Amino acid sequence: MPKKDLPAISPAETEILRLVWQLGRATVQQVTDALPHNRHITYATVQTLLRRLEKKGYLKHQCKSRAHVFSAAIEKEAVIKRSVMDFVDRLFAGDPIPLVHHLAKHGRLSTKDINRLKKLIDAD
Amino acid sequence: MPKKDLPAISPAETEILRLVWQLGRATVQQVTDALPHNRHITYATVQTLLRRLEKKGYLKHQCKSRAHVFSAAIEKEAVIKRSVMDFVDRLFAGDPIPLVHHLAKHGRLSTKDINRLKKLIDAD
DNA sequence: TGACAAGTCGTACATTTGTACGTATTAACT
DNA sequence: AGTTAATACGTACAAATGTACGACTTGTCA
Numbered sequence: 001m002p003k004k005d006l007p008a009i010s011p012a013e014t015e016i017l018r019l020v021w022q023l024g025r026a027t028v029q030q031v032t033d034a035l036p037h038n039r040h041i042t043y044a045t046v047q048t049l050l051r052r053l054e055k056k057g058y059l060k061h062q063c064k065s066r067a068h069v070f071s072a073a074i075e076k077e078a079v080i081k082r083s084v085m086d087f088v089d090r091l092f093a094g095d096p097i098p099l100v101h102h103l104a105k106h107g108r109l110s111t112k113d114i115n116r117l118k119k120l121i122d123a124d
Numbered sequence: 125m126p127k128k129d130l131p132a133i134s135p136a137e138t139e140i141l142r143l144v145w146q147l148g149r150a151t152v153q154q155v156t157d158a159l160p161h162n163r164h165i166t167y168a169t170v171q172t173l174l175r176r177l178e179k180k181g182y183l184k185h186q187c188k189s190r191a192h193v194f195s196a197a198i199e200k201e202a203v204i205k206r207s208v209m210d211f212v213d214r215l216f217a218g219d220p221i222p223l224v225h226h227l228a229k230h231g232r233l234s235t236k237d238i239n240r241l242k243k244l245i246d247a248d
Numbered sequence: 249t250g251a252c253a254a255g256t257c258g259t260a261c262a263t264t265t266g267t268a269c270g271t272a273t274t275a276a277c278t
Numbered sequence: 279a280g281t282t283a284a285t286a287c288g289t290a291c292a293a294a295t296g297t298a299c300g301a302c303t304t305g306t307c308a
Contacts, residue, residue: 008264010265011210011214011266014214028286029285042267042269043268048268049266051286051287065274091207091208100224102204102208109221110245117224117228166297166298166299168298171255171257175256189305191254250308252305254304254306255304257302259301260297263296266292266293266294268290270287270290271288272287274284274286276284
C-alpha cells in the first residue's frame with residue numbers, strides 16, 4: 001500500500017506535473033519546452049517546481065548524463081482522484097452533477113461526447 | 125459589463141464562497157455553522173476569509189444590526205466558469221472529457237445521471 | 249444604567265507559493 | 279588541456295495563504 005498522505009499540490013505544481021505525465025519522462029528543458037506558449041516562466045522556475053514535486057513525493061528522477069530525467073513516482077490516477085475530489089468538494093459540495101452540467105452547458109461537452117461517455121460507463 | 129479581472133480565489137476562500145452561495149445571505153456565524161463537521165476552523169478564520177472575499181470583490185455585505193450579512197457581489201456562474209476552466213486547464217490540458225470520464229468511472233456519475241445530462245443538453 | 253454577549257477590526261505569523269538569480273559542476277568539443 | 283554550453287543546486291524574496299488572537303464597540307436585557 002502506497003503512502004496515503006501526500007503533501008498538497010499547488011496549482012503551478014499541478015500544471016508541471018501534468019506535463020511530466022504527458023511526456024512520460026522528461027528533463028527540465030523538455031518540460032519547459034512543453035509549456036503553452038502563452039505561459040511565461042523560466043527554466044529555473046520549472047526546475048524549482050520539479051524539485052518541489054520530487055520532494056513532495058510526486059516525482060522521482062534518474063540522471064541521464066548531466067541532466068535529470070523526471071518521471072511519475074506515484075500513480076497519476078491517484079493524484080487525479082484526489083485533486084478532482086477536492087475540487088468538487090470545495091466548489092460543488094461534493095456533487096459532481098453540477099460540474100458536468102456546467103461543462104455541458106458551456107460548449108465544452110457535446111452530445112457526441114455524452115454518448116461516448118455513456119458507452120464508457122456501460123462498458124464497465 | 126462587470127469587471128473582468130478578479131483576483132484569484134484560494135481553495136479555502138472557495139469553500140467559504142460556496143457556503144455563502146448556498147445560504148444565499150449569511151452572517152459569519154451562519155457560515156461557520158454551515159461548515160462540514162469534520163472541518164475545524166474557528167469563527168475568526170471564517171471571518172477573515174469572508175473579509176478577504178469581500179476585498180477581492182466576490183462578496184458584499186450589509187449591516188443587519190450588529191452583524192454583517194454577506195452575499196454574492198458577482199455572478200456565481202462567472203466564478204464557477206473561471207474556476208472550472210482553470211482546473212481543467214491545469215490538470216487536463218483543457219480537455220474536459222477525461223475529467224467527466226474520471227467522474228463516471230469512480231461511481232460519482234451513474235448512467236442515469238448521464239441520461240439526465242443528455243436531456244439537459246438536448247434541451248438547449 | 250450597567251454588565252454581558254455578540255460582533256467587528258486590526259493585526260499577527262508561520263508556511264506555502266510563484267518566480268527567479270547566480271554559482272558550481274561537468275560533459276563535450278576543439 | 280582549455281573553453282564552452284548545459285545543468286544542477288543553494289538561495290532568495292515578496293506575496294498569498296491558512297489560521298487565529300485580543301481589543302474595542304454596541305445592542306440588549308435585567
